[in-house]
Amino acid sequence: MARSPETFKAAQNIDVRIRHEVVAVDPKARRVRVVQLDSSREWWEPYDDLLIATGARPIVPKVPGHDAQGVLGVHTLESGLRARKALERLKPRHAVVVGGGYIGLEMAEAFLILGLDVRLIEKAPQVMATLDPDMAAFVADALRAKGVTLHLEESLEGFETKGGVLTAVVTDKGTYPAGIALLGLGVRPNTDLAAEAGIPLGVRGALRVDRRMATPIEGVWGAGDCAESFHLITGKPFYVALGTVANRHGRVAGTNIAGGRAMMSGVLGTAVTKICSLEVARTGLQERELQELGWDYVSETIESRTKAGYFPGSGPIHVKLLAEKRTGKILGGQIVGETGSAKRIDVVAAAIAGGLTAEAMSNLDLGYAPPFSPLWDPVIIAARVLSKKIGA
Amino acid sequence: MARSPETFKAAQNIDVRIRHEVVAVDPKARRVRVVQLDSSREWWEPYDDLLIATGARPIVPKVPGHDAQGVLGVHTLESGLRARKALERLKPRHAVVVGGGYIGLEMAEAFLILGLDVRLIEKAPQVMATLDPDMAAFVADALRAKGVTLHLEESLEGFETKGGVLTAVVTDKGTYPAGIALLGLGVRPNTDLAAEAGIPLGVRGALRVDRRMATPIEGVWGAGDCAESFHLITGKPFYVALGTVANRHGRVAGTNIAGGRAMMSGVLGTAVTKICSLEVARTGLQERELQELGWDYVSETIESRTKAGYFPGSGPIHVKLLAEKRTGKILGGQIVGETGSAKRIDVVAAAIAGGLTAEAMSNLDLGYAPPFSPLWDPVIIAARVLSKKIGA
Numbered sequence: 033m034a035r036s037p038e039t040f041k042a043a044q045n046i047d048v049r050i051r052h053e054v055v056a057v058d059p060k061a062r063r064v065r066v067v068q069l070d071s072s073r074e075w076w077e078p079y080d081d082l083l084i085a086t087g088a089r090p091i092v093p094k095v096p097g098h099d100a101q102g103v104l105g106v107h108t109l110e111s112g113l114r115a116r117k118a119l120e121r122l123k124p125r126h127a128v129v130v131g132g133g134y135i136g137l138e139m140a141e142a143f144l145i146l147g148l149d150v151r152l153i154e155k156a157p158q159v160m161a162t163l164d165p166d167m168a169a170f171v172a173d174a175l176r177a178k179g180v181t182l183h184l185e186e187s188l189e190g191f192e193t194k195g196g197v198l199t200a201v202v203t204d205k206g207t208y209p210a211g212i213a214l215l216g217l218g219v220r221p222n223t224d225l226a227a228e229a230g231i232p233l234g235v236r237g238a239l240r241v242d243r244r245m246a247t248p249i250e251g252v253w254g255a256g257d258c259a260e261s262f263h264l265i266t267g268k269p270f271y272v273a274l275g276t277v278a279n280r281h282g283r284v285a286g287t288n289i290a291g292g293r294a295m296m297s298g299v300l301g302t303a304v305t306k307i308c309s310l311e312v313a314r315t316g317l318q319e320r321e322l323q324e325l326g327w328d329y330v331s332e333t334i335e336s337r338t339k340a341g342y343f344p345g346s347g348p349i350h351v352k353l354l355a356e357k358r359t360g361k362i363l364g365g366q367i368v369g370e371t372g373s374a375k376r377i378d379v380v381a382a383a384i385a386g387g388l389t390a391e392a393m394s395n396l397d398l399g400y401a402p403p404f405s406p407l408w409d410p411v412i413i414a415a416r417v418l419s420k421k422i423g424a
Numbered sequence: 425m426a427r428s429p430e431t432f433k434a435a436q437n438i439d440v441r442i443r444h445e446v447v448a449v450d451p452k453a454r455r456v457r458v459v460q461l462d463s464s465r466e467w468w469e470p471y472d473d474l475l476i477a478t479g480a481r482p483i484v485p486k487v488p489g490h491d492a493q494g495v496l497g498v499h500t501l502e503s504g505l506r507a508r509k510a511l512e513r514l515k516p517r518h519a520v521v522v523g524g525g526y527i528g529l530e531m532a533e534a535f536l537i538l539g540l541d542v543r544l545i546e547k548a549p550q551v552m553a554t555l556d557p558d559m560a561a562f563v564a565d566a567l568r569a570k571g572v573t574l575h576l577e578e579s580l581e582g583f584e585t586k587g588g589v590l591t592a593v594v595t596d597k598g599t600y601p602a603g604i605a606l607l608g609l610g611v612r613p614n615t616d617l618a619a620e621a622g623i624p625l626g627v628r629g630a631l632r633v634d635r636r637m638a639t640p641i642e643g644v645w646g647a648g649d650c651a652e653s654f655h656l657i658t659g660k661p662f663y664v665a666l667g668t669v670a671n672r673h674g675r676v677a678g679t680n681i682a683g684g685r686a687m688m689s690g691v692l693g694t695a696v697t698k699i700c701s702l703e704v705a706r707t708g709l710q711e712r713e714l715q716e717l718g719w720d721y722v723s724e725t726i727e728s729r730t731k732a733g734y735f736p737g738s739g740p741i742h743v744k745l746l747a748e749k750r751t752g753k754i755l756g757g758q759i760v761g762e763t764g765s766a767k768r769i770d771v772v773a774a775a776i777a778g779g780l781t782a783e784a785m786s787n788l789d790l791g792y793a794p795p796f797s798p799l800w801d802p803v804i805i806a807a808r809v810l811s812k813k814i815g816a
Contacts, residue, residue: 264789274792275792275799276789276790276792276799276800277789279799279800280787297787297789298789299789300789301789302789302790302791303791303792303793304791304792304793304796304797305793306793306795306796313791315789315791372767374791374793374796375764375767375768375790375791375796375797376767376770377790377791378768378770378771378788378790378791378801379770379771379774381788381789381790381791382771382774382775382778382780382785382788382790383774383777383778385775385778385780385784385787385788385789386774386775386777386778386779386780387778388774388777388778392777393774395689395777396770396773396774396777397656397668397669397689397690397691397692397693397694397707397773397777398668398694398767398769398770398773398774399694399695399696399705399707399766399767399769399770399773400666400667400668400695400696401695401696401697401698401766403698404696404698404766404767405696405767407667407668407671408668408671409770
């Protein structure tokens with residue numbers, strides 16, 4: 033939001049056209065059909081290279097009342113502002129969050145801070161699908177301790193309204209009063225336009241791209257939440273909608289389009305989030321994925337402290353590590369704990385990138401001082417326990 | 425301090441003798457001369473294996489007044505308690521810290537929190553000898569901003585006293601009023617006893633040990649701040665007095681003495697510390713060491729933010745990375761910044777252990793969310809800038 037079309041033009045000679053929509057792509061003729069939204073003028077615009085960066089769109093179930101006032105999503109700055117305005121206007125007492133992923137949990141925090149009564153509905157038997165069930169259970173416990181009423185294995189069926197305004201959320205198991213409802217059901221790649229033009233789609237409907245971010249269609253590139261990545265460990269196409277990955281996509285695509293040479297590196301789906309003082313982090317493969325791959329793996333979960341036990345502000349932290357059984361190589365990690373927990377996942381991500389075994393990871397020389405860590409950093413303790421299990 | 429000799433005996437069948445001093449070692453006869461301090465009884469005690477874990481002792485310059493009341497060191501729990509008692513008794517207004525290393529800076533923090541006027545004297549042209557001068561300059565700036573009066577390139581000459589109580593600290597450049605003075609001049613290995621017994625010493629007078637923590641003398645082992653380590657990058661003997669390393673020493677020595685097999689892994693001298701909200705961290709080789717080794721290296725320092733720039737509590741962070749010029753491999757890193765900075769050094773330590781190049785490090789998939797990091801973690805930004813320099 034910080035730069036205007038004029039700034040782009042002046043600073044980088046980029047001709048940004050806002051209020052223009054591309055309604056069709058003609059890759060054979062290398063042109064796109066453009067509609068100028070304010071004038072409704074329409075024309076074919078030629079291109080040498082086309083970058084499709086259409087992002088992802090939130091999943092909105094078309095249940096009764098889904099378009100009522102008070103039913104919100106937060107997927108753009110504008111939708112965030114709309115949510116805040118709705119809160120100011122409707123002054124709700126009861127908030128219902130539908131979906132226990134990153135957005136759902138972060139919005140649960142926001143509602144808690146605002147002093148609302150918060151209920152969270154999740155279809156799956158656990159929150160945070162990107163965690164294994166045992167680690168997700170720690171998140172669920174912490175949410176309950178912070179005052180969130182959790183409804184797992186419960187499906188949204190609709191919204192009750194009065195005069196077009198939300199009054200309750202209806203699931204297959206109950207009806208809950210709600211002055212505001214937040215949909216956090218995830219996103220899907222925004223690739224309808226590409227699909228209509230015959231541009232091949234891959235994992236979860238994302239644009240199929242190579243490591244240069246080129247689609248199989250000459251002159252057409254993809255980047256961001258609408259495009260695939262490659263997994264660092266499996267090397268296979270992989271879809272993840274994260275800002276870090278989208279940003280890398282854009283750099284790689286841009287470099288190649290501009291005549292340079294860049295390759296997208298593998299991704300691990302590393303993600304961190306916080307809900308009040310609870311921090312949640314994950315990287316690499318999780319048990320479900322390893323089972324699908326049929327890989328033999330071992331895992332261990334330890335509990336430790338974020339700082340030296342006697343230091344003010346020290347809190348509990350749970351670290352789970354997964355490693356390949358045959359080689360001992362670290363395949364993934366998950367962390368749930370109090371303040372100071374989440375960014376420890378970066379050491380796991382670096383260990384995976386370096387091909388470290390659990391044993392090598394247990395020998396990492398990490399920083400210790402009482403305000404920052406127990407003598408043995410929790411990720412080292414986890415690696416040591418896992419290494420012993422592999423050795424045994 | 426948590427366990428009594430009785431507990432050791434009951435829980436682990438370890439016969440702990442407190443108030444016993446070993447005054448001589450006779451490695452040929454495999455025996456030690458023991459003095460029972462309370463009875464002055466003395467005898468030769470036989471051993472199969474001898475572990476020397478005599479630690480390090482603080483360097484105390486024998487300048488006039490060094491034993492005055494109010495001149496303190498903090499190297500044991502007892503000396504820490506003595507320091508607190510002295511502060512309560514003497515109620516000083518002016519504190520002088522002699523030495524700008526970890527202990528000196530952490531005690532400067534303590535004095536600042538107590539509301540004292542704090543002056544720090546350092547002989548070298550920089551504080552924190554384990555940092556390169558450019559990074560140490562950020563620490564110096566922050567110390568001054570927090571109200572510490574810094575005296576660099578100034579040497580301690582003595583202490584003025586009145587009735588045996590400290591009144592001022594005298595250097596080669598001035599005399600400063602002081603109700604309390606803290607010596608933080610580093611430590612040296614406590615190896616006189618070993619040296620007298622003909623047990624060979626190595627780097628900086630520490631016990632020469634192999635990777636099993638065995639000294640060259642049959643049946644004699646060394647561990648902790650009195651013993652050498654091996655540097656992970658150079659493979660050479662290396663001395664560093666850090667709790668993490670001492671703890672590993674003990675495990676390895678203990679395992680081998682008990683008939684198991686363990687090898688000490690290489691160390692990087694990773695260390696983190698905080699002075700109020702300022703955090704300082706380092707790992708691996710620094711410029712001085714690389715110059716001594718004659719290695720061709722490149723380095724880059726970047727400034728970024730600890731969190732997304734707009735997030736409450738976001739503060740500045742400086743990250744310096746060093747890499748081998750020929751291979752691009754990361755050799756060291758240093759970080760100075762506000763809350764949330766220090767433990768990012770762990771990613772650098774893991775990258776070094778994994779043999780990552782600056783380019784590979786710039787591709788790490790680290791966690792991002794606004795409360796934890798800018799979109800690009802500062803260590804990734806540093807790796808990218810360094811990688812470009814190497815590529816150019």
